[in-house]
Amino acid sequence: MTTAPAIRTPLTDLTGVRHPIVQTGMGWVAGPRLVSATAKAGALGILASATMSLEQTEKAILEVQERTDRPFGVNMRADAADAGKRVDLLIRHGVRVASFALAPKPDLIARLKEHGIVVMPSIGAAKHARKVASWGADLVLVQGGEGGGHTGPVPTTLLLPSVLDAVDIPVVAAGGFFDGRGLAAALSYGAAGVGMGTRFLLTSDSAVPEPIKRRYLEFGYDGTVVTRKADGMPHRLLRTPFIEALVSERRYRQVLPTIRRTLAYKRMSDASWRRLAADGWSMKSSSDRSWSQTMQAANTPMLLKAGLVDGDLDAGMLAAGQVVGAIDDLPTCAELVDRIVADAVTRLAAAQATVTPSREKT
Template sequence: MSTANRISTPLTTLTGVDHPIVQTGMGWVAGPRLVSATAEAGALGILASATMTLPQLENAIVEVKSRTEKPFGVNLRADAADAPARAKLLIKHGVKVASFALAPKRELIDKLKEHGVVVIPSVGAARHAEKVAAWGADAVMIQGGEGGGHTGAIPTTLLLPTVVDAVDTPVIAAGGFFDGRGLAAALAYGAVGIGMGTRFLLTSDSSVPEDIKQRYLSFGLDGTVVTTKADGMPHRLLRTEFVNSLEEAGRLRQLLPTLRRSLQFKELSGQSWLEMARDGLSMKRSTGRSWSQMMLAANTPMLLKAGLVDGDTSAGMLAAGQVVGVINELPSCEVLVDRIIDEAVLRLKASGAACGSTAQPAR
């Protein structure tokens, strides 16, 4: 970390990081290499655990700790049958932050907080933020429709203020952020920091194959599509030929490839059929998916692995936020974070001068 500028917010105080920037937990992307590089840059790196077995997660945590002494976090699937066991690993190894893609149970929040772990669920609506805030979540992250995850249609500029107005809990904004202007804007809205996925994926520290990164850089603002054809849930993906073929394929045509990928996922996860069934039932109860959607649930991790790990775009998906259309380089995490902070400080100072008062970065 080389920047002399700092922006202190409740996020930096809560987590102990230097800068109010979060690298989100992207499956197959946010591994020890990227997380530790983010942490060393002074931001909050989040290790993605959904595609890891329990032993793999423990090994990944140990590896991150061997690479950096800075705080970092782990993203957990709240609906996973082994979520409590994974939470115990965070407690055992002194991980600073637990983030969740869905709302964790109150008991799990209490257990983590009892051991000093900061709990940050992701939410998609003000009512969800109100629920987890009432359960004791330390902060919430919102993601607008511009993002690359399970996004709704509401853009960040509308979702963020509704959540900030609804809760006193610190709010982190994600979806559409890539530079210091975005950080300054989010702080002006009342957020305590920003989360970025695609921007960190497209760094030199990311383990995504170089030719795949170059493929990302070739897409414009219209280069993504939100589809439910992978597993019945909305995903924003690069508009590749494979994704176009998914969009056009009927349910019957998808059946055999889906069964094949289910077998691959079973082997990769080390789960028995009974464990997979229990995990699927837990997911169904928490997400409200239909049984036909549950049949497709193993599609996503395997299709993302094919694209992001194996580099096979003819048989894999590439998750991306809309910001992919304005990114044209692959800086290191350190260079990226320094640049964002420096630009945000300049923007906040300029805003303060324009209104004749000192800018207040966050509430």
């Protein structure tokens, strides 16, 4: 049980959690175990459903609800062919927050809001924040370039204030956060809270294999690389031998492995060729990827699974933020959230104490 003092912000008011901290929806990482542990710690856990079938998503939601009665969220791909059915799942099971990796269409936002579900898209630019705010999103999560996985070129310290100035809805800051100083800084900027991925991945509650977690701890600040070679979009990954080889590999050498991974993903997900084609078309039409890049993007889940689930560094990849260089332990979610919040409260109080009221003469 969390023992740190509560920090109330628009994020906590909207979602019903105790602390303004979001565990982001990392594919293959943010499963029921991690999400429920985060929720019990008083933060907002986000279940990653993009790597799950519809049936697996429902099973995962029910498992989280069996483990805890605290609020949590589910992350979805807005461009998925079955996005509407996934929205129905959230409505049916009373999930508190709907998180989106891409901007959901206004009709999806409206359906969720009609049922009291908080809508939180992830965005990477002020113009995108303005768009989803005009469509009715309740808050946005903005990730700076320091963040792991798909990311942009602008650091959080520049991106966050631009988004805060652009919209009136609450903003959650992600990319580069791992401790109380970061939370205090984000709140001082005007953010409603922080989102963390790598920091929650590196907890004892994460289901990532222990040897892989220990491998993460070996990397420094220069231990990540941003590449488009994985799926056609800028992707921050650990500099494992596999990724170093991928970065230097010629495109034609990727074709055969891409086809093999497509077949493996089809077997694992029980997806029909029709569904794979529909997802591919949806992905292609919602981005500026070429067809070859779309094929690579469709196979990203298998590459991540090989590293994060199977622990195979020779055939898989590991998403990671630059904060991996600052992390050296594997606490429980409760320990992590408590110490972040307690430290943030101390630092905010100390900062306030340095402000001396003006005493102008009259």
